[in-house]
Amino acid sequence: MEHRHYDGDRPEPHDEGFYDPPYERFVPPAEGCARYSPEMDIDEVWTETQERIARRRKKQLKKERVLRRRKRRLQIIGAVAGMVIIWLPLRFLPVSFGSIVIDGNGTMPDEDVLRVAGVPGYVNVVQLSTSAMRERLTRDLRVGEVTIERQFPATIHIFIKERQAVAVVMTLYGFAYIDDTGTVISVEPQIKGVVVPIITGKKMDTLLLGDTLNDETMKNALAYLHELPPQTAAQIAEINVGSKSEIIAYTTKGISIHLGAGDRAGERAAVTEELLSEVEADRLAVQYIDADPDSPLIKGK
Incomplete structure (x- = not known):
């Protein structure tokens, strides 16, 4: 029986036009590898190599997922920290931030509305409580009904129905x-x-x-x-x-x-x-x- 030597490429066809059973390209482990010997079956070695590669790939994917989760956590922590850094001065320092819109007042000037609602000399919507503002306004005899809404990003809208x-x-x-x-x-x-x-x-x-x-x-x-x-x-x-x-x-x-x-x-x-x-x-x-x-x-x- 004639023996043929394959270097990993597809074999040449026989004269009859048929191929010998095909083999995937196989590169044996380096010489001296404990897992390989010339007497081992090529299919067994190939299967074992595939499994080893799959295990390494699985570990790599797991590591990448861990790194992505860690990165997301760091991003969230950074965003929260940034918001806190911004929020703290707005919450406690006398700085202006946002605006107040007043609708519905006819005889009651805007200045009176803000004063009665408890708005200080500067407008900071972070420091204002809409429920407290509404309670103060409803105690004014000039005000019949009042609705106060927060509107994105930094606006408080006051709707007033005056007593007539x-x-x-x-x-x-x-x-x-x-x-x-x-x-x-x-x-x-x-x-x-x-x-x-x-x-x-x-x-x-x-x-x-x-x-x-x-x-x-x-x-x-x-x-x-x-x-x-x-x-x-x-x-x-x-x-x-x-x-x-x-x-x-x-x-x-x-x-x-x-x-x-x-x-x-x-x-x-x-x-x-x-x-x-x-x-x-x-x-x-x-x-x-x-x-x-x-x-x-x-x-x-």
Whole structure:
């Protein structure tokens, strides 16, 4: 039998065109290796070599995973440390950082909003508590509702709904502005600023900020004013509550509006709007109108 010598490359074909059984390229271990001898089967040596290479590769991959995890941990630790280094001065030192946006305030200046909310001379949103700011603002009688939100990256947004005066009442020492709940939200020595209807017919003693009117007739008058659309409410100059059974409102053009006891405020307000629109459209000469929801009336002169 003819013996052939292979140096690792594919053998030359026989004359018949067939190849001897193929072998993968095999490079035996260095001479003197304890794991190899010339008498060992090549396939066994090849298999053992593959396993040894696979084990080394597995160890290498494991080592690389460990190194990657260690690198990620170091990166996280570095990021946290950097944030702490930045955060500490912002949290405790009197430095400015971020901004505050205020929406919804009309008569209350921005400076008053910030002062009442407890914002110092500089704005640092890290040092401010939105819950504490909201609590302080809701204690101010000028503020009806308030919402405070943090917005990325460094903004505090304050949304304010102010209490609105719907009427003014004369007192012993001046004028008290009242909102629709009957709460005194402002006290002035003279009528100025917001033009709202004056409630007459009741003698009021001293009214202080935060006081609430408990008189039922006045409550009905305030409820009526609150239900009127803004364009109609602007036409009301006075409401007289001297009689519990006959509240009378007066327009800026001198038209009296009979409101009865002032109950069913929403319905009476709707009737008032409709009748005043009719008077304006038809240019009627009117003595008074009756805003009774069951039998509305325009009394001509």
